[in-house]
Structure formats: C-alpha cells, structure tokens
Amino acid sequence: MENEVKLTTGVVVTFAIAVSALVVLPYMQVRDVKPPEGLKPYTSAEQRGRAVYIANGCMYCHSQQPRSESFAPADAKRGWGRASVPGDYYYDKPHLLGSMRTGPDLLNIGVRQPSKDWQLGHLFQPRAYVPESIMPSYPYLFEIKDKADPDEETVNLPPAHVPPGKVVVARPEALDLVKYLQSLKRNYPILPPEPRDTTGAPAAPAAPDAAKPAGSS
C-alpha cells in the first residue's frame, strides 16, 4: 500500500510541476498583453483567408515567428522582420506560429511581397516565379475557363503558365487567402519591454566599474 501512495504522490507532483511550468506561468506572463497601436484586427475577408491558410496546411511549411538577432541572426538578414513580441499575436486565435521552416517565415510577407498578382500567381503555380520551388501548387483555389465572367478576377500569370486559349480566374478562397497574406505586417514600432525589478524597489543606478576585477582595464 505504501508504494501505491508514493507512486500516486509522485505522479500528482510531477503533473502539477509540468502544468505550472508549461501552462500557468506562461499564461501569467502574457495575460495582460495589449495589442500594439499599429496592429489592426483582421477584417472578415482576412479571417476567411486565415481559415483557408489553416485548411491547406500552410503552417506545416511556414512559421510566423521571426526570432531576435542574438538568437537567430539569419532571420533578420533574410528580411523576415524584427523579432516578434507577444502583442503581435493579439488577434491570432488560434495562433499560427508553426515550427517547420521548409519555406520562409510569413509574419511579414505583406511587407515583403505586397503584390496581389504575384501572390495569386504563386499560389496557382509557385514554379512560375521560383523555378526550383518545392511548394505545392493550389490549382483548386482557381478555375481554368475560356473567358472570365465580368465579376471575376483573372490571374496575371507569366504567359507560359496559362493553358493556351484559356484564362485562370481566382476563386473567392484564393482572393481571401491573398488578403490575409497581405495583412501579415508586423513592422510597426514596438516599445522595448520595461525592465522587471523583482524586489519592487527602484532600480539602482548601474555602476559599470564595480564588477570589474582589480587590475583589469
């Protein structure tokens, strides 16, 4: 009986520690985060586009979390934008941080590639723009027809990628998805986080020389 009690206690304590470290503490850190001034809520079309992004698994190849220069110097060099902060995701429910980077990070794709024509064409056939691309094409977001209806949007593809005598028109899902991609812009200024003082006392002025060992200069 004694062993069962020890086992149960061990399980409960381990579980409690894990929940505190992985759920409770992170929640307390971000629960009071406010949206940055430059961040706008998604429009209805952008929200629909976000659902298309989720449904098509874009997240399995694209992250949305550029990292800090000290942590990952390559991110800034690739033009993926400043390191993201919790407030950048205020309207993201669920968030789409992603963990795989088979393709580039997309949190700032709206800054890097604002062209609607490029985005639509690239979704229809990535290799029309990036010959060596391994990104899948999404032909079912488009329709190939003889002639576009007056209210339909024709995709301006490089001519070699348009079937002869036909036009490629974007379905509403493709148009919404591109609106979502164009909305991905986290390039507004953010204030650096306020330094945290664990004691509650005003921070003491820094004494830069105090920590130096005697004789070093």
Ligand code: HEC
């Ligand atoms: C199998 C992995 C894979 C999937 C799934 C995928 N992509 Fe990509 N994506 C890539 C790769 C690789 C590139 C870089 C080559 C290129 O531009 O085509 C890329 C490039 C891009 C770019 C251009 C990025 C830049 O910085 O120029 C955009 C925009 C994009 N993808 C959007 C999407 C969207 C939207 C979806 C879902 C509908 C998606 N991708 C699904 C692999 C993927």
